[in-house]
Amino acid sequence: MRRIAVCPGSFDPVTLGHLDIIQRASKLFDKVIVLISVNAAKTPSFSSTERVMMIQEVTKDLDNVVIDILDGLLADYVRDVGAIAIVKGLRAVSDFEYEFQMALANKKLYAGAETVFLTTTAENMYLSSSVVKQIAYFGGDISHFVPMEILGDIQDRLMQEKGVKHEY
Template sequence: MRRIAVCPGSFDPVTLGHLDIITRASKLFDKVIVLISRNAGKAQPSFTATERMLMIEQVTKDLDNVVIDILDGLLADYVRNVGAVAIVKGLRAVSDFEYEFQMALANKKLYAGAETVFLTTATENMYLSSSLVKQIAYFGGDISHFVPEEILGDITQRLIKER
């Protein structure tokens, strides 16, 4: 039996923190689906879902068991449809836990066939978020320590244009 995990997020843009969680999940599961999902509570994304998918494909190309997909619907339905046994979420701080715990309970109620697995972030990424990256880039700051090198130019170019 193949153990499939889904690692959902908006990834707008993908950061080194995201990449760390994806890489670690790829060592725990036979297949990891990085799922670009729309968060109705967040502002309009800076990158289209297709652009985010291409960026994640580029930074995970060496991870043979990682695939990327796009969702505009309920996570629990997607997890059921692909036969996943886990939803992988990264936690940076206690403040993340309350929201993620609530989501885990809702997903479990909607589909009991998958467990939510929380991976704590590496210490160097505890403060890192896509929102922070966007804010720093917007004001012309150096984001090279926060995003994968392969996509730094694409991210910087887009976020400077938004200014």
């Protein structure tokens, strides 16, 4: 039996913190599905397709990682793909309270999957997609926060949103 895990998130954009959790999950499970969740309450900077392509680029060396898009309930998706775990990264205690509530709700909706929490490394404790977008918006250097393979794409898009063309 293959151990499949789902690693959901918005990944708008994918950060080094996300990549760390994905890489670590890939060592624990036979297959990891990085699941881009659509959140109707948010307006993303990158389309779902662009996020898929960015994650594919930075995980191309991880043979057991695939990327998919979800526009529905996570518990239903986990059941449909036969996953045994939902992998979530935790940066701080404040993340735990929300993620714990979500884990309980998902368990109630589908008892067949456990939520596994991976704590972030110390250097990524403060890191989020929102932080990356805020720094980039004001022209700050985000090279320490996102994978180098997609740095230019992220800078171009976030500066474009501000109306500034990034020069290399």
